[in-house]
Amino acid sequence: GENVEQHPSTLSVQEGDSAVIKCTYSDSASNYFPWYKQELGKGPQLIIDIRSNVGEKKDQRIAVTLNKTAKHFSLHITETQPEDSAVYFCAASKGVGRLAFGKGNQVVVIP
Amino acid sequence: SQTIHQWPATLVQPVGSPLSLECTVEGTSNPNLYWYRQAAGRGLQLLFYSVGIGQISSEVPQNLSASRPQDRQFILSSKKLLLSDSGFYLCAWSPGGGLIFGQGTRLTVV
Numbered sequence: 001g002e003n004v005e006q007h008p009s010t011l012s013v014q015e016g017d018s019a020v021i022k023c024t025y026s027d028s029a030s031n032y033f034p035w036y037k038q039e040l041g042k043g044p045q046l047i048i049d050i051r052s053n054v055g056e057k058k059d060q061r062i063a064v065t066l067n068k069t070a071k072h073f074s075l076h077i078t079e080t081q082p083e084d085s086a087v088y089f090c091a092a093s094k095g096v097g098r099l100a101f102g103k104g105n106q107v108v109v110i111p
Numbered sequence: 112s113q114t115i116h117q118w119p120a121t122l123v124q125p126v127g128s129p130l131s132l133e134c135t136v137e138g139t140s141n142p143n144l145y146w147y148r149q150a151a152g153r154g155l156q157l158l159f160y161s162v163g164i165g166q167i168s169s170e171v172p173q174n175l176s177a178s179r180p181q182d183r184q185f186i187l188s189s190k191k192l193l194l195s196d197s198g199f200y201l202c203a204w205s206p207g208g209g210l211i212f213g214q215g216t217r218l219t220v221v
Contacts, residue, residue: 004154032209034209034210041217042215043203043213043215044155044201045212046209046211089154097160097203097210099155099157099209101154101156103154104154
């Protein structure tokens with residue numbers, strides 16, 4: 001099955017700086033790559049996603065890039081704010097809803 | 112608009128007791144429904160998914176079972192809880208591609 005690895009496990013950034021989280025996946029047939037943000041005690045929330053026919057997608061301060069050849073994709077957060085502090089999960093899927101998740105990345109934005 | 116409800120938010124149960132967690136989705140029909148578990152410091156593991164009433168697929172062998180008695184209702188159960196069943200349980204539905212999660216149930220087995 002699909003194996004998704006996510007790194008680094010923890011990332012601390014100064015407020016206003018950029019944060020980048022990288023994920024790799026193993027199954028070249030995966031075609032959908034979402035990113036989730038999870039705040040303490042809450043369920044994960046979808047923040048951005050990308051499909052395999054697109055190399056980059058941007059939504060305000062967040063963007064996702066996909067390299068199908070290398071089988072990795074990255075989340076970019078620019079102009080970080082304290083409310084960006086959370087755990088971020090990447091995932092990959094070949095089919096509807098059956099996502100394989102990475103282990104999560106704790107992002108800490110230092111004011 | 113579609114909403115997903117999951118309850119209870121927290122639950123403390125003794126080892127060997129039964130479990131029933133309920134999830135309902137509103138505002139859509141015939142949704143794909145999922146149960147995930149999140150152990151401390153780990154990612155989300157898919158436990159069960161359902162594409163329709165009475166249709167349940169299990170991803171990993173375990174002490175849990177799932178049922179879908181109605182179109183928008185998904186239930187996670189156990190006859191006898193184990194300590195290792197402790198975790199954060201998340202119900203989700205799929206509007207197409209991604210997942211929309213409920214707020215989760217924190218289960219502690221003591």
